[in-house]
Every structure is written in C-alpha cells, then in structure tokens.
Amino acid sequence: MGRTGWMMILFLLTTMVSVGCSSGVYNVPKDQYRSLVKTLGVLPLIVDDGSSIRHPEAAQVIEALRRANAGKEVALVELLREKKAYFDVRAVPGQPDELLRSIAVSRKAMADKDGGYVYRFRPDAVAELARSAAVDALLVVVFNGAPRQERRWDRTRINYLDAVYDSILVSAAVVLPTGEIVWESRSPVGEPFLNLQYPDFDEAYYNQTDQVAKKYITVPGLERALTTPDKSWLGKSQLPVPYHALFKNLASGLKPGLLNPFGKPADE
Numbered sequence: 001m002g003r004t005g006w007m008m009i010l011f012l013l014t015t016m017v018s019v020g021c022s023s024g025v026y027n028v029p030k031d032q033y034r035s036l037v038k039t040l041g042v043l044p045l046i047v048d049d050g051s052s053i054r055h056p057e058a059a060q061v062i063e064a065l066r067r068a069n070a071g072k073e074v075a076l077v078e079l080l081r082e083k084k085a086y087f088d089v090r091a092v093p094g095q096p097d098e099l100l101r102s103i104a105v106s107r108k109a110m111a112d113k114d115g116g117y118v119y120r121f122r123p124d125a126v127a128e129l130a131r132s133a134a135v136d137a138l139l140v141v142v143f144n145g146a147p148r149q150e151r152r153w154d155r156t157r158i159n160y161l162d163a164v165y166d167s168i169l170v171s172a173a174v175v176l177p178t179g180e181i182v183w184e185s186r187s188p189v190g191e192p193f194l195n196l197q198y199p200d201f202d203e204a205y206y207n208q209t210d211q212v213a214k215k216y217i218t219v220p221g222l223e224r225a226l227t228t229p230d231k232s233w234l235g236k237s238q239l240p241v242p243y244h245a246l247f248k249n250l251a252s253g254l255k256p257g258l259l260n261p262f263g264k265p266a267d268e
Helices: 003-020 030-036 058-069 073-082 096-103 122-132 201-206 221-226 241-254
Strands: 040-042 088-091 104-109 115-119 137-153 160-175 181-186 197-200 213-216
Touching: 003 181, 030 181, 040 073, 040 122, 058 137, 058 221, 073 088, 073 137, 073 241, 096 104, 096 122, 096 137, 096 181, 115 122, 115 137, 115 181, 160 197, 160 213, 181 241, 197 201, 221 241
Parallel strands: 040 088, 040 137
Antiparallel strands: 104 115, 137 160, 160 181, 197 213
C-alpha cells in the first residue's frame, strides 16, 4: 500500500476515535466532579414512552426497546469499571418505568440541532435512591423518540436525502442527590441510537424519479438491529451494535481522570 493509502487509513481511524471520545458535557470542573462522584450508580436503561416515538406500530417498537434494554446496564457497569475512573460503579436495581416516574420531575424537548429531550430530577427521590444504593450519584440513561433533521445516505454512499427523520435517541445524565446534573449527553446529530425511518433510493431509481420516499423500518427489522452482535473488525463484541457504540461513547465521556488511591485524583 502506498503512502497515500496509509495516510487515508490513519485519518479515518483518527476521525472515528475523536468522535467516540467527544460524548457528553461536564457541568462542573472535572476535579470537582471527581471529588463529588467516587461511587457511581447505574440505573436500568429506561424507555420514555411519553416522548415522540412516531411509528405505525409505536407500541411494538416501545416493547421491543424494553426487551432489548433489559439487563444491558450490567455491561455498561463493567465497561465503566474497566476505565478505573471511580472507586466503584454499581448497578442500581429497579423497574425502569417506575424509576422514571419517581425521579423525573420534567421533560423538555430541545429545539437545537441535536434535538431529543433533557430531563430534570426530583431531589428527594434521587437522594433516597442514592442513599439506598450507597452511591454518590446516579447515571440515568433514557431512550426517547424524536423527529430530527438528518442526512441519510444510500448504500453506495453516493446519494443522500436531507429530511426530518423519526429516530430513537438517548439522553444520559449523572445526577447528584441534590438533583444537580453534573454531566449530561444527548445523541449527536447524525448518530441516532436507532433509525426508525430510511430513504428508499431503490424505489426512486426503479420508478425513474428524483422524489425519494421516507419509509418506516418494520418492527422485525428493528428487533434484528437491537439484537445482532457487533462483529465489525474495529469493535467485535457480544453486545448488539447500537448498544456497543452507545456504551463505548458513554464510558469515554464519563472518564474525568484516573482515580488516584493515594489522594489527589490523577489527571488523564
């Protein structure tokens, strides 16, 4: 392979790594975060069925998400532990729908390019849950539906359609017992957790028209997307593809620095 080919591969790898490491925003300085959150509790993955999950079979989509989510927080806990940024990371038991109702005080649809929702939390409920689990803060991961302006490509990566597509997005937050959110993230534009729609370029081609229709992915197709293990050469895992990508991004964003057992936290 020539020098140009190796340079292109290096560029692509660098781009993929930089995207994966850009997840989330700290609302406090990292050293303050480290002093506040030494033991992190991870809630079961939650589906917000009150969000805008638009699909002809929306109820079945919600149930498919709930089934696929069940127990996946264990893999997220293990990945966060591997980063060694906390004294401990623990799964917090509970029924996802009941947890959302008990700790969330509001849901706000965002009007910026990333869209989706942000959540605010009830301090007394968060404090009680954190106390019972013996953790300093809770990681809340909520799956929600939202329409969002996106660019979707065909399989050849030649043609694309800019349009508003229905998708499943993810909002995540680290919440202190006071209800304060010290870290948060939303699915960035172009990176939904799960596509609910696609542009049918083949139909347009065979009908010899420039009008590309948006169509909904069937529920069986969505179930396959939620359950097929990631076998790609860059990220082989028994986790399904969307969960593997999500957990890697969350773990990357939730690494404020290595924990120093001798006192002051070590910087990355």
